Amino acid sequence: MMEITDWRFRYFMRLINRDVRLYTEMVVAHAIVRGDYKRLLKFDTSEHPVVLQLGGNNAQILSEAAKLGEDFGYDAIDLNCGCPSGRVESGEFGVTLMREEELVAEIISRMHSRLKIPVSVKCRIGITGEESEEKLIRFVKKVKDAGASRVTIHARTATLGGVARKGNANINIQGLSPKENREIPPLNYNLVYRVKKLFPNFSIEINGGVKTKDAIESHLQNVDRVMLGRLAHENPFFFSDGRLSRKEILEAVASFAEANGNGGISAARFFTNMLNLFHSLPGARKIRRFLSEEGRHLSPIEAIRKLQNAAGVILE
C-alpha cells in the first residue's frame, strides 16, 4: 500500500507475524531503472517472504526493474493491474492494463523468462462499465498462460473517469478517487470464486474488505489465499502470532530504527503508520497522542523509553 508498506512498516509487520507474505508499495518501474534503485528497493532480510510490486506498462523496463528486484533479493515480483489513481490512469498503467491483456501477457512472459523467482499479478474484477465475467476469465487465463504463478483479485471494479465502452456504446462515467474506489464499487466475491473454479491448479488470491478471521476462513473454502490491505494499517495486532507483546514490538522497532540510521528521525515520523498497534485498547488515544505530538521532538528509542511514564499507561 502506497505511503504505508514501506520498509519500516514491513519490518514492524514481520515482528507481529512471522508467516504472512509482505508486499512493498507499488514502485514505478521507470524510477527503479532510471533512479536510485538501492533506496527504492531497500528492505531488511527479516522481511522474507517479501514481494516487490511494480507499476508500469513497458515490458522492457518492467523486466529490467524486476531483474533488479530479483538481484536485490526479493522473493517474488507482482505487477500492479489494479490501481485506479488519476496519475496511474493518465500514465496508462495500474488497472488500465486490464484493457490490454496482450500487453500484460507480454510483460509477464518477459519477466517469467528472465527471472528465477515467481511473478504474479494483482488486478480488479474489471473497470466499471466495461466489466464482464468473460473478460476477467480471459485476463486470468492470459496471465496464467504467460507464466504467472498467481493472481490476486480485488473483488470490485475500479471506476475511472472519462468515457467507458459498453458493447458498442460509449458511456460517460464520473471518476472516483482512489479512496472511493476502495469503498464504493460493490464487492463481488462470488465472481472470484467462479473464476477459481475454472482454474483449479492456478493460485487465486482474493482481496477486498476482509476484516475477520471468520471471513478469512470462509474465503479459504473457495480460493487459495486471502490478501488483507487496510486491516494491517487499521489494526496491525490482528495479525499477531502471539510471539511478541505490543511493548516488545515497539521496542524492537525502535532499536531497529537506531541501528539503521533512523535514530535521527523523529518518533512521530517513524511510527506514523504504526500508531494503530493499540487499536481499541484502553489508553490507545494517549499513546497515539504521545507518539505523534511529544514524538516530534524525540528519537524513536527515546520515545519508547519515555512512553510508559508519559502516557500514563502500562505498556504490555
Ligand SMILES: Cc1cc2nc3c(=O)[nH]c(=O)nc-3n(C[C@H](O)[C@H](O)[C@H](O)COP(=O)(O)O)c2cc1C
Ligand atoms: C493507502 C492505500 C494505498 C494502496 N496502495 C496500493 C498499492 O500500492 N498497490 C496495490 O496493489 N494496492 C494498493 N492499495 C489497495 C489495497 O492493496 C487493497 O487492494 C484494497 O485496499 C482493498 O483491500 P482491503 O479492503 O483489504 O484494504 C492501497 C490501499 C490503500 C488504502
